[in-house]
Amino acid sequence: MMRRTHSIGLDISDRSIRFAHLEGSSKGPHLKEWKALVVPEGVIEDGIIREPRILSSLLEKLMHGRDRHHREVIVSLPERQCFVKTITVHEDHHPVNTRVMKEIQEDLPYELDEVLTDWQVMKRIQSGLTTSFSILFVAAPKTIISAYEDVLQNASLLPTALEVESLALARALLPWSGKASNVLIVDAGRSMTSLVLCTGDSIQLTIGTREFSGEKCTMEIARHNSVSPEEGEKMKKEFGITKSNEKACTKSLESMREVLQTVLSYQESRSSDHAPIDHVLLTGGSANMLGLNDYFAKTTGRDVTLANPLTNLSQGKSDPSIQHALLSYATAIGLALRAFQPADTRLL
Numbered sequence: 001m002m003r004r005t006h007s008i009g010l011d012i013s014d015r016s017i018r019f020a021h022l023e024g025s026s027k028g029p030h031l032k033e034w035k036a037l038v039v040p041e042g043v044i045e046d047g048i049i050r051e052p053r054i055l056s057s058l059l060e061k062l063m064h065g066r067d068r069h070h071r072e073v074i075v076s077l078p079e080r081q082c083f084v085k086t087i088t089v090h091e092d093h094h095p096v097n098t099r100v101m102k103e104i105q106e107d108l109p110y111e112l113d114e115v116l117t118d119w120q121v122m123k124r125i126q127s128g129l130t131t132s133f134s135i136l137f138v139a140a141p142k143t144i145i146s147a148y149e150d151v152l153q154n155a156s157l158l159p160t161a162l163e164v165e166s167l168a169l170a171r172a173l174l175p176w177s178g179k180a181s182n183v184l185i186v187d188a189g190r191s192m193t194s195l196v197l198c199t200g201d202s203i204q205l206t207i208g209t210r211e212f213s214g215e216k217c218t219m220e221i222a223r224h225n226s227v228s229p230e231e232g233e234k235m236k237k238e239f240g241i242t243k244s245n246e247k248a249c250t251k252s253l254e255s256m257r258e259v260l261q262t263v264l265s266y267q268e269s270r271s272s273d274h275a276p277i278d279h280v281l282l283t284g285g286s287a288n289m290l291g292l293n294d295y296f297a298k299t300t301g302r303d304v305t306l307a308n309p310l311t312n313l314s315q316g317k318s319d320p321s322i323q324h325a326l327l328s329y330a331t332a333i334g335l336a337l338r339a340f341q342p343a344d345t346r347l348l
Contacts, residue, residue, distance in 0.1 A: 009335030014044045020332035027314040029340040047078020059155035074335040079165045080208045083139040091131040115139040122202040166196040166206045168334030188286035212256030214286030224248030240290025257299045283307040285328035
């Protein structure tokens with residue numbers, strides 16, 4: 001098989017587009033370039049494209065000057081508009097695909113004819129004479145996929161894959177080699193926070209919440225100190241959630257702690273063969289807030305650390321300051337890594 005020479009990931013969210021360009025090398029994929037553009041408010045709302053012409057124009061600006069060989073991209077789909085779940089189906093005389101579709105219909109928030117679906121067997125489970133399969137299932141509305149494809153086409157870009165954010169995050173942050181572990185990824189962004197529960201080599205649960213975000217903390221700090229949002233942002237960057245800022249952000253921090261605890265309790269309440277989550281990885285543009293990892297470690301009783309978006313790249317052991325600067329690019333890096341990841345270690 002021909003060795004992959006490069007790959008581009010585009011993480012499109014409500015308020016930003018993040019670009020990551022990887023190049024292949026003898027030591028593995030290497031992060032060559034990364035950059036971002038701000039998306040004006042109202043262009044994308046909750047992952048739904050409201051102003052396609054403006055978004056296409058922004059993508060053209062971001063990709064300006066690239067030849068046709070560097071216009072193939074792997075692009076994120078909005079998690080909150082898609083459906084991701086790990087299910088268990090038992091083997092019988094019916095084809096596995098039939099069993100999957102029957103099992104998933106009870107939970108799928110869309111009609112089957114409204115979505116495009118994909119699934120993969122993650123594990124074969126043998127219990128006595130009974131055989132079952134752990135299956136990762138993903139569904140995305142056709143209208144969402146069509147809207148993103150149209151915008152990309154109008155920007156003269158060729159999407160080689162469209163993928164939900166949680167899969168890209170897990171690919172970037174969880175080591176491809178070594179023993180699989182049980183981890184909760186917390187992606188703290190500007191306007192919302194996403195939680196991805198990973199057990200073993202599969203995603204079990206994804207949740208998005210606006211109870212905590214960088215923007216919300218900024219506004220709470222500004223109101224608490226009777227200053228402008230601009231001054232509130234400066235105070236957040238300087239002090240994070242330490243000192244008086246912790247009191248200012250009490251409401252959103254407590255709400256986020258409750259969401260975190262709900263996810264952790266969900267894992268613990270499952271059958272006895274599911275080990276509890278004892279490690280939380282913080283990523284996203286707001287993960288660097290001073291004191292945030294210590295706060296969540298204290299309130300959840302779990303080991304909480306900043307993630308390393310370079311984990312599966314040749315620069316994986318680079319200076320921690322570089323790793324931390326790239327926390328908001330984890331999804332874009334994970335998207336680009338799809339082209340390099342060995343097929344037998346892919347989540348989907």
